Amino acid sequence: MELGLLGDHREIVDIRIRMLGPLAIERRDRPLELPASRKTCGLLAYLALTGRPAQRGRLCELLWDEAANDPRGELRWCLSKLRGLFGDPGGKIVVTAGDAVALQLDGWFVDAIEVASAMESGVERLSVEQLQALSELYRGELVEGLAIERCPEFNLWLTGQQSRYAAFRATLLQRLVEGLPADSTEGLAAVEKWVVVAPFDPKAQIELLRRLALRGRIDACKRQLAAAARLYESEALDFEPVRKGWREVSDAPAAAPSTVIAVSSAAPAVGTGADNGSRAARRPSLAVMPFHALPDRREGSGETADGLTHDIITRLAKLRNFFVIAEGSVFALGGRRIGPEEAGRRLNVDYVASGSVRRRLGRLSVSVELIETATARILWTEDFDCKQDDVFSVIDDIGNRIVALIxxxxxxxxxxxxxxxxxxxxxxxxxxxxxxxxxxxxxxxxNETARQFFEMAVRLDPTFSRAHAGLSFTHWQSAFQHWGDREQQTIHALETAGRGLIVDEHDPAVHWAMGRALWLSGRHDDAIGELQHTVDLSPNFALGHYALAFVHSQSGDPLAAIKAADHSRLLSPFDPLLFGMLGSKAMAHVRLEQFDEAAAWSARAAMQPNAHVLILAIAAFCHALTGQIEQARAYASAIRKVRPLFTVDDYLNAFQFSADAALLFRKAAETIGLA
Known part of the structure; x- marks a missing residue:
């Protein structure tokens, strides 16, 4: 990248592609004539912005509708036009390999990629000069005016990219304003541009009012306030945060001219329920924008997309870990063709999820991405593709996975x-x-350090149910691992989970904590009932399914344990407690005397980076039961390095196995010296 975060972008390079505004290309500072074909320009924009090889089939779907006679032939024609534009008869720039097509942009300057690279690397690391250089790259909207008739999928992709880069621009300007003195002309110019770019961002409006007030331009403040109020009213948006910010500005004593005003003093985020000085729990806020139905008139993707959006919003709300914007608000904004980044700013939320749905030729494809509003950074993106034999079952499965991954x-x-x-x-x-x-x-x-932080959270906000659940878990861990008096730690685990239930009886996390504490106290049936209530409250709460697997694997139903363990892994494939999910499945297979399966799953559990000594013991005993004595002794050796005096009694005292299962583990321990 030419700026290199960020060098002098004015030095001569071979080719420049300007995309932050109307598409333009220069070779050694001389403009090149763009192809007359809009699809060729669209192809160039897509390949340059995605930055990775694209399959020809994907490009044909993007730029040609089903009525096209020979989309692959037309694609070849567009690629030949690009090679002619860049003087690339040998295909070193427009690269084709098999069914894939890519652009080789090394050594080129592409303004949009420069901005995206800077944002991904961390906007907070940029100097004022770098922020200024990046913001000056914008000459308008991303590839302004490049929408293509009868190419709805390309136009949908383009709208999303334009929204993303508009959010980048707003973030750059916000950071630039924060870095410039309040009394500087450059600072006022930057905040005025910020308001133009993000008129519905309360922070921008308030900061402009603040800087005008510092100059004594009260009449200008009143005119700006009135104009902004009319704008918000026209979009049916809440203007109260801006009005509140103005009251704070007008009531405050005059600030020193050199003071840099922090824009973070604007109104609190939606759903925080506290002012900025509060130390109470601040749940992050999330908006799930309506999923787009990609064009396929014959199969009614619109109903599927709306139904999936509804399910995701409902299930995320049941987790009770985020403030989730209501369905009516996001559908209202979605109906106005507002992109996810802009919607995130208007709704004043921390995160925005969005996606698309396509039903075609017996398959269902869903794409989803999660964006951090403050930086417009894509945190996560995923594509799901499956047969739609039973569309309702498929949608339910995909929805579960999306909710858990978000x-x-x-x-x-x-x-x-x-x-x-x-x-x-x-x-x-x-x-x-x-x-x-x-x-x-x-x-x-x-674990002790974690307990201290959870206690801090409870002191700061006694109504924060998740903190009580976390505190209960640390006591559970102390009892389970014999790091403290088991009886006393069990009492503490029950008490802290109980406080969480008093605070919020609908939070699945505190029912999960209570279920585990009941198991510790030997109340197996009560534990199963509480954990079942956990997953009934929130079917997407992966740890609830894992805890059911854990309890069933020892003295309950081993088949139910395997099913619950598999479901918990499906919901949360990279969970910090993945070793427990895998270990529970291994123990259930032992009880079914399926020792080869048990060994295989226990080995996967032991490979997890945070697997503790009891997980290593599961692997040692499972391998011993299959006759893999050498591998079992290797696990036993690893255990002794951590706990030199560890025996099978320590293992059995931690768990609550049925008598027949305990006998199997004792026999295994005798063969590897852990009896």
Whole structure:
């Protein structure tokens, strides 16, 4: 990339592609005449922006409708036009290999890619000069005016990209404003441009009012306020955050001219339920935009897309871990053709999920992506494709996976963000996620650190049910791993889970914590009932299904354990407790005397990076039961390095196996020296 985050983009390079505005191409600063074919230009834009090889079939679907006589022939014609444009008869720039097509852009300057690379690397790392250089690359909307008639799929892709790059521009301007002195002419010019680019962002409107007020231009403030109110009213948006921000500006004493005003002092995010000074739990906010139905008039994708959107919103809300925007609001914005990034800014949410649905030739394809609103960064994207023999069952399965993966990605982002903050600056939500980060290390020291962060979260916000659930889990872990007095830790696990239930009896996490605590106290049937209630409350709560697998695998129904373990892995394939899901399945296979299957699953469990000593013991005993003594002794050796005095009694005292299962594990232990 020519700017290289960010060098002098004015130096001469061989080819420049300008996409932030009308499409333009230059070779050594001399403009090249673009092909007359809009589809050739669209093909160039798509290949340049995606930055990866595309299958010819995908390109034909994108740019030619089903009525085209020979879409592959037309694609070849467009590729020949691109080679002629770049003087590339040998195919070194427009590369084709088999069925794939790609652009080789090394050494070129592409303004859109430059911006995207900077955003992906972290906008917070950019200097004021770099922010200024990037924002000046914009001459208008991404490939302005390139929509193509009778190419709805290309136009849908283009609309999404235009929305994404518009959000990049707004973020760059916001960061630039934050970095410029409040009394500078450049700062005022930047905030005015920010308001033009993101008129529905309350932070932009408030910051413009603030900077005008610092100059004593109160009449200009009033005119701006009135104009903004009319604009918000025309879009049926809540203007109260801007009005509240203006009251704070007008009531505040005059600030020193050199003061840099922090735009983060704007109105709180939707659903936070607290002002900025509060240390209470701040659930992240999420909007799920209506999924687009890609064109296929014969099979009614629209109903499928709307139904999938509804299901995802409902299931995410049941997790109770996020503030989820109501269906009516997102469908209203979706009906206005507003992209996900802009919708995220208008709704003032932290994350936006969006996607598309296509039904064709007996298959259902769903694409989904998750965006962080503040940076317009794509956090996660996934494509699902399957046969639609039973469309309702397929939609249900895909919806389950989408919900679990969205929840997992947001949890990971929030957890990693909390780890970077100083402990004394954490609010309850951040302290909770800091606790999760330590808890998932599964060592005695980290578990104790996690307990302290969960206690901090409870002190900061006693009504935060998830913090009570986390605290219960640390006590459960201390009892299960024999890191403390088992009886006393079991009592604490029950008490803290109970407090969570008092706070929010509809939170699946606290029912999960209570179910595990009941298991610790030997109340098997009560534990199963509580855990079943967990998954009834939220069918997408992966840990609820895992806990059912865990309990059933020891003295309940082993077939139910295998089914629950598989479902939990389907919902959360990269879960921090994946070793437990795999280990539970292995133990269930032991009880069914399916030892080869047990060994295979236990080996996968032991390979997980945070697998603890009891997981290694499962692997050792399962391999011993199959006669794989050498592998079993290798696991036993790894156990002794951590716990030199570990025996099968430690293993059996941790779990609650039926008598026949316990006998199998004792026999296995005798063969490898762990009796």
């Amino acid at each position: 929840a997992s990605e947001i949890e990971t982002v929030e957890r990693n963000r909390a780890v970077l903050r100083p402990p004394d600056s954490l609010d309850a939500w951040q302290a909770y996620h800091r606790g999760l980060w330590h808890m998932y290390r599964f060592t005695q020291r980290e």
